[in-house]
Amino acid sequence: MTPLIGYLLLSAFLFAIGLAGALTRRNAIIVLIGIELMLNAANLNFIAFWRFSEHPEALTGIMFVIFAIGVAAAEAAVGLALIIAIYRHYKTTNLDEVDSLKG
Amino acid sequence: MTITFAIIAFVTITATVAAMSLRNLVHCALASAVAFGGLAAAYLQLDAQFVGFAQILVYVGAIAILIVFAVLLTRGGEPTEEALFSRTWLAGTAIAVVVFGVLAWTIRNSFVSQRETTPVPDATVKEIGDVLMNKYVLPLEVIGLLLTAALIGAVIIALKEERK
Numbered sequence: 001m002t003p004l005i006g007y008l009l010l011s012a013f014l015f016a017i018g019l020a021g022a023l024t025r026r027n028a029i030i031v032l033i034g035i036e037l038m039l040n041a042a043n044l045n046f047i048a049f050w051r052f053s054e055h056p057e058a059l060t061g062i063m064f065v066i067f068a069i070g071v072a073a074a075e076a077a078v079g080l081a082l083i084i085a086i087y088r089h090y091k092t093t094n095l096d097e098v099d100s101l102k103g
Numbered sequence: 104m105t106i107t108f109a110i111i112a113f114v115t116i117t118a119t120v121a122a123m124s125l126r127n128l129v130h131c132a133l134a135s136a137v138a139f140g141g142l143a144a145a146y147l148q149l150d151a152q153f154v155g156f157a158q159i160l161v162y163v164g165a166i167a168i169l170i171v172f173a174v175l176l177t178r179g180g181e182p183t184e185e186a187l188f189s190r191t192w193l194a195g196t197a198i199a200v201v202v203f204g205v206l207a208w209t210i211r212n213s214f215v216s217q218r219e220t221t222p223v224p225d226a227t228v229k230e231i232g233d234v235l236m237n238k239y240v241l242p243l244e245v246i247g248l249l250l251t252a253a254l255i256g257a258v259i260i261a262l263k264e265e266r267k
Contacts, residue, residue, distance in 0.1 A: 007149070013116060014116070016203035019202055021124075023192075024188045025187065025188060026186070026187065027187075030122075034123060044142060047151050048149060051149040054221070056224030057225070062153065065151075067239075070249070081258070081260040084260075
């Protein structure tokens with residue numbers, strides 16, 4: 001097993017766990033953590049492919065990950081603000097109970 | 104396949120599983136911080152020092168703290184008696200298992216599996232700053248604008264609603 005395969009399998013496993021958490025947990029905050037973990041798994045793929053590429057001096061993978069971390073920070077801020085707004089409205093963060101669009 | 108990689112993979116996977124399955128939300132947030140730290144160690148292991156430290160700064164330093172604050176503000180730290188998983192947990196788990204199976208099968212059969220170790224690339228902070236200020240200066244400005252807009256939007260969304 002080459003190192004690249006190890007990192008790719010680790011990343012695929014992290015993505016699967018994050019997906020399972022996002023799909024099965026009832027609490028909105030845990031769902032958001034799962035989405036962050038999936039984003040991180042994608043970042044790990046970028047770095048692994050950059051490290052074992054034939055032209056790493058182009059720094060493409062590093063740049064993509066830096067911008068992805070920036071977007072993920074913005075996404076986490078907006079997501080947690082939405083969760084707080086939902087909690088204020090419904091008095092719960094249980095996603096199974098948040099099922100109406102009417103205010 | 105080195106012992107360092109094995110340790111990093113073990114810690115990261117354990118922390119991720121804990122973050123997705125524990126009952127107490129504060130424990131979940133702390134386990135996710137450990138998982139983000141493990142990923143930062145993986146980046147350092149892959150010779151991407153700048154990204155590794157940026158990961159620690161942004162994820163362990165900011166996002167994990169933000170999650171803990173959200174848990175406190177929504178009183179999620181109190182233990183609940185109700186079920187942890189939603190009604191469709193079986194379908195969700197099946198989808199995740201299928202996704203992992205397809206990804207693993209593709210990785211094992213792809214031509215990148217023959218790729219051997221390449222020489223250590225040289226990615227100093229100076230070079231990264233050089234590229235950011237020349238080739239990627241427009242995306243950098245756009246990401247600054249996006250972060251500003253997202254933070255203002257987050258404050259407005261989380262503001263207390265006015266009762267009419």
